[in-house]
Amino acid sequence: MSEEIYLEKKTGYAIMTINRPKQMNALNTGIVEQIDKLLDEVEADPSIRCLIITGAGEKSFIAGADIGQMGTPGYQPADAHYLITCGYKVYNRVEGLKIPTIAAINGYCLGGGLELAMCCDFRICSANARFALPEIALGIIPGWGGTIRLPRIIGEGRAKDMILRAKRIKPDTALQYGLVTEVFEDVAALRAGADSLAQELAAKAPITMAMDKEMINRSVFTYNDLTDSLALSYCFTTADSREGISAFLEKRTPDFKGR
Numbered sequence: 308m309s310e311e312i313y314l315e316k317k318t319g320y321a322i323m324t325i326n327r328p329k330q331m332n333a334l335n336t337g338i339v340e341q342i343d344k345l346l347d348e349v350e351a352d353p354s355i356r357c358l359i360i361t362g363a364g365e366k367s368f369i370a371g372a373d374i375g376q377m378g379t380p381g382y383q384p385a386d387a388h389y390l391i392t393c394g395y396k397v398y399n400r401v402e403g404l405k406i407p408t409i410a411a412i413n414g415y416c417l418g419g420g421l422e423l424a425m426c427c428d429f430r431i432c433s434a435n436a437r438f439a440l441p442e443i444a445l446g447i448i449p450g451w452g453g454t455i456r457l458p459r460i461i462g463e464g465r466a467k468d469m470i471l472r473a474k475r476i477k478p479d480t481a482l483q484y485g486l487v488t489e490v491f492e493d494v495a496a497l498r499a500g501a502d503s504l505a506q507e508l509a510a511k512a513p514i515t516m517a518m519d520k521e522m523i524n525r526s527v528f529t530y531n532d533l534t535d536s537l538a539l540s541y542c543f544t545t546a547d548s549r550e551g552i553s554a555f556l557e558k559r560t561p562d563f564k565g566r
């Protein structure tokens with residue numbers, strides 16, 4: 308497995324770490340494919356009874372999909388479509404795991420990072436965490452399930468306030484919204500808290516745990532088909548998405564034309 312993502316096995320649980328700190332742990336195609344492979348490993352190992360997902364370092368959990376990759380010359384809508392559908396499948400896999408999952412959010416939790424965190428059963432964070440689905444600023448939508456899972460978790464009104472305004476929120480608001488269940492004073496305390504929660508969950512009866520998860524997920528299920536992902540793929544055919552991505556990479560304000 309590449310050094311940009313790795314799985315550490317502890318007693319009773321495992322920690323999956325995205326390790327691209329220079330890119331704020333942004334997810335590119337290779338990383339998403341490797342998450343898929345690591346999930347095979349997690350599912351095949353009955354000694355893993357809980358999974359923690361986190362980012363390396365002290366600044367960022369995951370700052371979303373890799374905008375640099377999207378801005379690479381020659382990057383085509385078909386490349387975006389491949390990554391979108393791959394992420395759609397992998398994220399649903401995370402949500403459907405039989406073991407409990409914890410997103411240990413150690414800083415920026417943006418776009419596809421927040422969408423991945425929302426597939427986890429527990430979201431806990433350090434005080435420096437910041438949450439947003441800022442895709443609209445890039446001329447795209449949060450099509451890795453963000454438009455479905457965010458309103459499911461925090462309600463339609465708050466989700467619209469965050470998504471339509473690309474609004475960034477802090478841990479106190481995330482706690483009030485129910486987007487996280489616990490806030491730790493710093494990243495070291497978060498990591499210790501995640502280990503402790505994982506140990507607690509790993510000691511529970513695995514069959515009951517899997518059934519509880521499935522029934523709770525089913526009770527809040529709205530719909531989860533490919534529609535959002537296809538809408539996101541469409542966004543990548545627009546001039547506005549090219550403008551949004553270029554503007555981010557050139558560190559300027561985008562000028563959207565609606566085409």
Ligand code: CO8
Pocket residue numbers: 329330331333370371372373374375376386387388390391415417418419420441442445448449450451
């Ligand atoms: N992708 C790639 N590189 C990134 C990303 C990212 N998402 N975020 C930050 N970086 C890079 C910056 O380009 C910069 O690189 P460099 O030093 O080479 O210029 C470095 O990380 C540090 O970033 P900043 O200088 O901007 O640091 P700040 O502390 O000022 O800001 C932020 C940090 C707040 C994280 C800021 O960088 C930011 O807003 N990043 C973008 C966040 C974002 O828009 N995320 C959503 C991405 S889209 C998405 O996730 C959609 C999911 C589905 C897409 C499927 C695609 C096909």
